Amino acid sequence: MNDIIKIFKALSDKNRIRILLMLTRKPLCVCEIQDILKVTVSTVSKHLSILRDVGFILDEKDGKWVNYRLNTSSKDIAINQFILLLPIYLNDDELIKADNERVNSVSRENLCNIEINL
Secondary structure, rough: OOHHHHHHHHHHOOOHHHHHHHHHHOOEOOOHHHHHHHHHHEEEEEEHHHHHHHOEEEEEEEEEEEEEOOOOOOHHHHHHHHHHHHHHHOOOHHHHHHHHHHHHHHHHHHHHOOOOOO
């Protein structure tokens, strides 16, 4: 029962749900999530920590960034089901639609003012 309580606590915050739904679109770094949510970096980091500790997301180092992505291979059936169900129930929400548009246009290179050498 404790595991399911942790899952529900992780889902009890609107911004954490927004983050999960953003990550259904593509992996994002902290600065991209922060730009979309319009909250502080420390707030985003706290939300990501909670989602990672429960098992909803994974992080991967990518050069100067850490990418956060959904944990689509979780061994926890409840987490897998929530990852599948959240978009079904919430993609018609106006805030989620706006987030999805911003996810498609957010650019870490512009946000962080870092030149990428190709």
